[in-house]
Amino acid sequence: MLIGEVARRSGVSARMLRHYDRLGLVTPSGRTAGGYRRYSDGDLERLLWVEALRSLGLRLAEVAAALQRPSFSPGPVVEQLVAQVEERLERDTELLHRLTRLRDSTPTDWDDVLAATALLRGLDAPDPSTRQRLALSLDRPAPVEVAVLVEALLTEPDPHVAGALTWALARSGDVAVRPLEAALVEEADDRRRRAVTALGAIRSTAATEALARLDGHVDPAVAAAAVLARGRRGDREVVPALVRLVRDGNRDVEAAEVLARLVDPDGVSEDDDVVATVVQELVGAPVAARRRLAAALFELPVPAAEAAATALRDDPDRGVAVTAAALLAGRDATVRGTRPSGTRPGPPSPR
Template identity: 40%
Template structure:
């Protein structure tokens, strides 16, 4: 058997004498022999173990863990690898975040003074004190890199800070739209809801398709998207909202009704078209919207609902006619004063 002294092992492997002695002290790589002068002597199987140590070390494993892996028959390799996968993924994410930040600084800055100012602003946006974060977004909305503002918005716990960061993002204008739309793909519904809120604040017609795509999302996200469509307005927003009448949970329905009610005369014709829906819930919601719009063009359609088979629809139509007012609406209300049940009672209360 060929024995190798520590110097030869160091020469062949590139490791230092100190490293090999350290492995020996730890019991990780104990030489199989000793010379008469008490020099360490390494056998071929020692070199095989050293190779295994180096391979495992290249995976990021610590020396203690490597020792257990080589000496403990019950050592679970899959769990160890899973731990190291998570650690490496975390390091990669951190490095990617750093790289993204460097790119943003490079694009936004022309001098070291500007770089330092941008770093200081970013640090203030992430300060533990909510008031500091609030002031940072408020005082320098367009100086703050858009990507930093979006990152802050994703994790901001304070409603007041979220609102001023939203305002700061809106100040970046059309360039922010694509970045905000991309944020709607986030797995967290709270983040999707917040980004839908930003799109509503932008009031850009280009945001309508993205908001429409959220109407089938979880209720809190769908409701915020409906609210945003009401803020943006326009024919496409009206069409999407009228299509939602009678749909979804009560919170979403209420938001759709409120959003349409705030769109004024532009929504009247589309909502009138929903009075003939096969869904009683949609007919009632449409009637409620028309009452909020208070447009006299709605009176004939609402009067037709006073003969609806569903009492809730009749009652909602009566309330809408009362909100609109005028002679024609009053005549429609009077026509059902003699009806039985709640319909007649409401008509008698509303009749002039």
């Protein structure tokens, strides 16, 4: 069979067939009187092997090596190919995310696209310190740059760089709220949690409203982060949710600290409500939860907490009782003047 017929039947161009011949991959067994290549059935079979191996992603040198070794084992090669394809898919997926963010930012001209492209290139630098410096150098990023920063944050492996990207997004203000909120519906847990952390760093009404919409989010970590961020802004509506975090042991130490920041040391009626919420959760709670709640009660610098501790001093659980007694002892010492005003010892370990 001459080269033209082989090309027509196999789909491999005549030019590629000549290239295979020069490399020694598929060499025709004979020649016509006029010097034209003549392929035998065996040559065609070898051509099919070459094309099959190439379709798996092997380079021509790897194909030649495979065909030259009768004892060639395909397992390791296939495993290597799988790893290469997975790596390529990961890169392409990351690129797709970034391009989608760029598209969603509705660039209005090529200057926007070029600025975003330059930022993309900089954030792809292999050195984390380079990426960190770039993020810290941004002063109020433009909307098209914010889209790039959001995607970079969601995929950044270095925590220091991620912190710098969060800082840059916080400086961008409300422009970053929508893309960050959009990321909260993604399937990957780590992407959602990075997005809510960055959203919590933006001090604006729009960001606060976005955090409020996360109440009852399917991801408990996202919901907890939103509650803590709202509490740090002084939003007393999240007091019940903060107390539940303490009860459930979900970032309970942070939740207790935020509760303490929400109350006035001089005591107001709303602070009594905070104490009442903690006491209400103590009723019927498991032992471990009661100990966490008692420790949180210890941190509330208001008179109502002392009254609640008096009731808990004889609690059947020793950990709860000891924490209550320590709170009362600390208050008594303050009254006697044996400690500087406004200071209290830390609660005993509730565990």
